[in-house]
Amino acid sequence: MAIKTDGPEQLLTTKEVAEWVQLAERSLAIKRQRGTGPEYIKVGNRVRYRRADVEAWIESGGR
Numbered sequence: 001m002a003i004k005t006d007g008p009e010q011l012l013t014t015k016e017v018a019e020w021v022q023l024a025e026r027s028l029a030i031k032r033q034r035g036t037g038p039e040y041i042k043v044g045n046r047v048r049y050r051r052a053d054v055e056a057w058i059e060s061g062g063r
Helices: 014-021 025-034 051-059
Strands: 041-043 046-050
Touching: 014 025, 014 046, 014 051, 046 051
Parallel strands: none
Antiparallel strands: 041 046
């Protein structure tokens, strides 16, 4: 199975999402803990974000 590097199923790191939405990584982590950030998944002990989930969060006003 090939790893997708783009498209809605692309998995992004916290650093990549923070740069994309112009927030500090810590701010994004706080939003994740409070349940106000984009949906995320855990891959092992690492947090990853699906591109489509981040886009949906942005479209909803980022709340």
